[in-house]
Amino acid sequence: MAIFNLIYLSCGIVGLLLLAYKIRALRSSWGSPRVVALISTVFFSAFAVFFAAPANITWINWTTGVPNFAALLVYSLVVCFAGAAFTLVLYWRYPPVQAWHRVRLIVVSYATVVAAMIVLFFKSELDEERQVDFDTYYATQPTVAVFLFIYFVATGIGCGGQAYHCWQGSRDPAISARPWLARGLRWYCAAALFPMAFAVIKLFVLLMDWAGERSFDVLSLTAPLMASLSMIPLVIAMALPVLGPRRPSPSLWVRRWRTYFALRPLHRALVHVNPGIVLVAPGKFLNPHHRVRRQIIELNDWRWALTPYFDLSVGEAASSLAHQASLPTDEVTAVVEAAQLRAARSSSARSRPAKRRPISEIVDGTDLAAEHDRWVRISRAYQHSPIVDAAVADFVRAEAAGGKQ
Structure with missing residues (x-):
């Protein structure tokens, strides 16, 4: 009995929690027939x-x-x-409207079945309480049969x-275009197979009992456990269409961490510009999507703060060297930007009046992936590009020579 109680009560509690969640989540749509059917x-x-x-079962029988x-x-x-x-x-x-013509028949049919079951139950002689083997014990009584x-x-x-x-729906082209919905329907299909198998096994045992063959009665005891396990795929089926699209892709999660660590050296190099805007939201420390988003926001802010200190000669030198090295256009842009940032962050550059403007303004991209890639190229050029080193070295020498004159 203990294992039966454990399984039934565990699955039942999961179902009740799911019911509470669905009632709360769908309370604003109670007028919809689909919502009523789902609840x-x-x-x-x-x-x-x-x-x-x-x-x-013991408590219900004792109470009534x-x-x-x-x-x-339970059967009803x-x-x-x-x-x-x-x-x-x-x-x-x-x-x-189209579904209601079929639903109306189902409602009437199943209401009639429940009514017939109630009448047959009270017409039967069921004086001995049977908690586990009710079906096999009373199988040969005509009204119970x-x-x-x-x-x-x-x-x-x-x-x-x-x-x-559910299976046919999951193969519908309109639903197949929404993979999480299609997967949810397949899990609904799996959830239905458990009670269907339960009904088939129980019906087979009942027919065998009518024929006087009692060797299959043990199947009748295990079939209800199979039906109770349908609660697991049912929960999965209801969760997938809602939570599946929100679940971060593992590959995207890895890519975001790679972007974070690629931007980290540049972020640390520029943090002194305005350290007060650095923020990691509570509970988001291990969320790479949040961390990269904050890095991009802060880098853009620091970039605009340094823009008045960009030097035209640094950009021209970096651009000339990059073209001589036959770098692609996006790499040329990254090298020029990295050189400007490297030169502008120096104390000597920011000690003079902010008069000069950059060669061109970089417009924030609306494509998040492109924005990530742009800043990663700038970060790598800032750290490793010999062109950036050469352009900034020329700038420092020119600044030093100008200071001596």
């Missing part, structure tokens, strides 16, 4: 699994004073879940319809 699906599945725990009443409650919730899940995928695949038969068939049809439409 209903989670509600019925969560409570069906939660109440199926043997500890809760009706032996085996928990079986009626499972049937409602199957109908709600079937309804949900129809609303996903078709416009609301019909009760179980319509329960298994309705569950299998509903979950089978859910699996079919």
